[in-house]
Amino acid sequence: GESVGLHLPTLSVQEGDNSIINCAYSNSASDYFIWYKQESGKGPQFIIDIRSNMDKRQGQRVTVLLNKTVKHLSLQIAATQPGDSAVYFCAEIKAAGNKLTFGGGTRVLVKP
Amino acid sequence: EPEVTQTPSHQVTQMGQEVILRCVPISNHLYFYWYRQILGQKVEFLVSFYNNEISEKSEIFDDQFSVERPDGSNFTLKIRSTKLEDSAMYFCASSELEGGEAFFGQGTRLTVV
Numbered sequence: 001g002e003s004v005g006l007h008l009p010t011l012s013v014q015e016g017d018n019s020i021i022n023c024a025y026s027n028s029a030s031d032y033f034i035w036y037k038q039e040s041g042k043g044p045q046f047i048i049d050i051r052s053n054m055d056k057r058q059g060q061r062v063t064v065l066l067n068k069t070v071k072h073l074s075l076q077i078a079a080t081q082p083g084d085s086a087v088y089f090c091a092e093i094k095a096a097g098n099k100l101t102f103g104g105g106t107r108v109l110v111k112p
Numbered sequence: 113e114p115e116v117t118q119t120p121s122h123q124v125t126q127m128g129q130e131v132i133l134r135c136v137p138i139s140n141h142l143y144f145y146w147y148r149q150i151l152g153q154k155v156e157f158l159v160s161f162y163n164n165e166i167s168e169k170s171e172i173f174d175d176q177f178s179v180e181r182p183d184g185s186n187f188t189l190k191i192r193s194t195k196l197e198d199s200a201m202y203f204c205a206s207s208e209l210e211g212g213e214a215f216f217g218q219g220t221r222l223t224v225v
Contacts, residue, residue: 036216043116043203043217043219044203089154089155095211098143098167098210099168099170100205102147102154
């Protein structure tokens with residue numbers, strides 16, 4: 001069956017350090033992956049995406065890595081800031097579909 | 113910056129009552145979605161809508177649920193007879209392309225008492 005899951009429910013990180021959030025997926029048919037950030041009381045906010053024909057994509061302070069061999073996705077946040085404190089979800093879309101399947105979420109707490 | 117807007121932000125209703133949650137997707141988007149998030153849990157897909165019809169729905173989206181695009185701008189989710197377990201945040205989203213980046217609204221918190 002399809003599932004997207006997260007290894008760590010909570011990640012505490014010192015301000016200025018790098019954060020790494022991991023996600024495992026099981027659906028080989030997924031070809032599009034997105035990381036969303038959700039702050040308290042708000043809707044998911046797009047951070048970065050990656051297609052299955054890529055293994056790395058960089059944005060501003062964020063990098064997403066995709067390892068299709070082991071069905072693993074990660075989000076790296078460089079120089080984590082207090083504003084990065086939120087819950088982060090990975091989500092996948094199957095080829096020829098448009099439904100997002102979300103993982104369980106990882107809470108990132110940035111310590112000053 | 114264009115955004116998805118949802119009203120109301122919070123809805124309290126009695127069990128068995130009908131509720132309508134409203135959404136205004138981004139104007140040039142063609143694909144519309146409803147998701148829900150029970151407190152402390154992950155975001156779950158409910159339904160996707162394209163070209164004035166449902167394109168996909170989940171097991172959660174049973175006969176009590178319906179969606180409509182009554183005019184050129186609004187996209188609504190109706191729950192006919194609410195149950196306690198319908199209490200959740202309901203998010204509307206839209207995307208320009210099929211399988212493309214979905215933009216989410218701020219959500220409607222539905223509380224069924």
